[in-house]
Amino acid sequence: xxxxxxxxxxxxxxxxxxxxxxxxxxxxxxxxxxxxxxxxxxxxxxxxxxxxxxxxxxxxxxxxxxxxxxxxxxxxxxxxxxxxxxxxxxxxxxxxxxxxxxxxxxxxxxxxxxxxxxxxxxxxxxxxxxxxxxxxxxxxxxxxxxxxxxxxxxxxxxxxxxxxxxxxxxxxxxxxxxxxxxxxxxxxxxxxxxxxxxxxxxxxxxxxxxxxxxxxxxxxxxxxxxxxxxxxxxxxxxxxxxxxxxxxxxxxxxxxxxxxxxxxxxxxxxxx
Amino acid sequence: xxxxxxxxxxxxxxxxxxxxxxxxxxxxxxxxxxxxxxxxxxxxxxxxxxxxxxxxxxxxxxxxxxxxxxxxxxxxxxxxxxxxxxxxxxxxxxxxxxxxxxxxxxxxxxxxxxxxxxxxxxxxxxxxxxxxxxxxxxxxxxxxxxxxxxxxxxxxxxxxxxxxxxxxxxxxxxxxxxxxxxxxxxxxxxxxxxxxxxxxxxxxxxxxxxxxxxxxxxxxxxxxxxxxxxxxxx
Numbered sequence: 001x002x003x004x005x006x007x008x009x010x011x012x013x014x015x016x017x018x019x020x021x022x023x024x025x026x027x028x029x030x031x032x033x034x035x036x037x038x039x040x041x042x043x044x045x046x047x048x049x050x051x052x053x054x055x056x057x058x059x060x061x062x063x064x065x066x067x068x069x070x071x072x073x074x075x076x077x078x079x080x081x082x083x084x085x086x087x088x089x090x091x092x093x094x095x096x097x098x099x100x101x102x103x104x105x106x107x108x109x110x111x112x113x114x115x116x117x118x119x120x121x122x123x124x125x126x127x128x129x130x131x132x133x134x135x136x137x138x139x140x141x142x143x144x145x146x147x148x149x150x151x152x153x154x155x156x157x158x159x160x161x162x163x164x165x166x167x168x169x170x171x172x173x174x175x176x177x178x179x180x181x182x183x184x185x186x187x188x189x190x191x192x193x194x195x196x197x198x199x200x201x202x203x204x205x206x207x208x209x210x211x212x213x214x215x216x217x218x219x220x221x222x223x224x225x226x227x228x229x230x231x232x233x234x235x236x237x238x239x240x241x242x243x244x245x246x247x248x249x250x251x252x253x254x255x256x257x258x259x260x261x262x263x264x265x266x267x268x269x270x271x272x
Numbered sequence: 273x274x275x276x277x278x279x280x281x282x283x284x285x286x287x288x289x290x291x292x293x294x295x296x297x298x299x300x301x302x303x304x305x306x307x308x309x310x311x312x313x314x315x316x317x318x319x320x321x322x323x324x325x326x327x328x329x330x331x332x333x334x335x336x337x338x339x340x341x342x343x344x345x346x347x348x349x350x351x352x353x354x355x356x357x358x359x360x361x362x363x364x365x366x367x368x369x370x371x372x373x374x375x376x377x378x379x380x381x382x383x384x385x386x387x388x389x390x391x392x393x394x395x396x397x398x399x400x401x402x403x404x405x406x407x408x409x410x411x412x413x414x415x416x417x418x419x420x421x422x423x424x425x426x427x428x429x430x431x432x433x434x435x436x437x438x439x440x441x442x443x444x445x446x447x448x449x450x451x452x453x454x455x456x457x458x459x460x461x462x463x464x465x466x467x468x469x470x471x472x473x474x475x476x477x478x479x480x481x482x483x484x485x486x487x488x489x490x491x492x493x494x495x496x497x498x499x500x501x502x503x504x505x506x
Binding site for chain 1: 324342343353354357367373415416
């Protein structure tokens with residue numbers, strides 16, 4: 001058991017160090033941090049609408065929420081970008097044949113790869129969210145503990161992205177795998193918006209389980225999970241949380257299904 | 273040590289390995305010979321579970337090759353070895369030791385010794401991206417020696433090496449013989465095989481043509497090359 005665990009830990013360690021060594025990763029991290037630092041300007045100055053000064057807390061909540069959603073979506077795409085070549089790079093650089101000539105199972109390798117990428121991408125997102133959190137704390141003296149909780153919840157979206165990109169990269173070219181996952185993210189957000197609009201539209205309100213309705217419930221609810229997480233930013237009570245928990249369950253189930261497919265597919269993969 | 277029973281591997285309609293059976297005993301220096309595309313590398317890949325067999329069974333030390341535990345005491349050197357270009361040879365060897373759960377202090381000691389064996393002192397801390405093919409091959413052999421394996425599976429170990437390097441590798445392999453190591457060697461360099469190995473098997477088009485002691489195969493006045501050509505050309 002301890003040997004199994006230490007093999008996974010080693011692979012997690014190599015995944016993270018190999019990824020951080022890539023220039024593209026460093027560039028993406030630096031650009032993202034600079035971009036998020038620019039957001040602090042939004043917290044400065046007074047906002048006037050129709051001659052009335054807006055409430056500072058409302059501005060903080062709105063700007064922080066918008067920044068939260070933008071960061072989460074951007075990190076999902078960045079995660080897909082740096083996950084898509086992981087298997088190929090390991091294969092081309094001889095790490096797969098090195099690892100599998102040792103008493104290490106494919107399951108340990110895949111678990112190590114998923115965990116390494118998940119930890120790294122979650123850290124990436126948490127760092128960006130933490131900059132917003134600290135900006136609000138230092139500039140306006142407002143503490144938003146729910147902001148970091150929301151970030152932690154959204155890490156399940158990143159887990160989904162990591163698993164699906166790794167799976168798709170085994171069956172199609174890397175860039176196609178990236179585009180497929182981007183498509184899943186876009187459809188998830190589109191389904192959320194279309195369903196929200198249809199609920200308030202008198203024409204479609206009673207149409208029941210339309211095609212979009214089915215997609216809305218069965219498609220990976222990445223957008224839904226993000227909205228669920230953002231409830232914590234506003235500060236919600238426990239009962240409200242359980243009413244909106246379905247997206248979290250949906251994403252976890254999707255991760256389990258895609259994870260099982262990934263293990264099955266990788267088990268049959270030839271090591272070069 | 274190694275046992276193959278009626279092993280067949282098909283890629284669609286192509287039969288890469290056709291009902292091959294043989295065994296390699298502990299401490300034996302065994303060479304698998306054959307022209308390009310004969311199925312040698314496919315057999316090595318099946319031994320390491322890099323690719324799945326279509327039928328038959330393969331085992332190392334009595335453990336089926338599909339079980340990762342069969343590779344616990346195996347060192348492997350691939351034909352076209354690669355090392356991540358951003359890692360130094362030293363870090364790469366340490367990684368191999370970590371993957372075998374060797375303690376950090378023991379791993380460093382072992383890697384120092386291996387760097388000496390493969391003759392790469394002074395270059396071990398430079399990035400692999402700056403290494404020549406021969407240097408990478410040496411570090412590959414070093415990686416195969418990490419953890420003091422009982423069985424070395426070497427796929428063209430002298431590929432990319434100059435004549436001096438080839439001689440050094442041969443001398444190294446001969447020195448390992450005294451330690452009771454078993455070697456499974458895939459090679460085109462028949463003169464080297466003749467000098468190092470005890471037994472050899474020749475395969476062609478996936479079929480095992482012969483397996484015997486080299487001293488039995490090579491008659492007076494013949495060379496292994498003559499024997500090889502005779503069998504392969506039918």
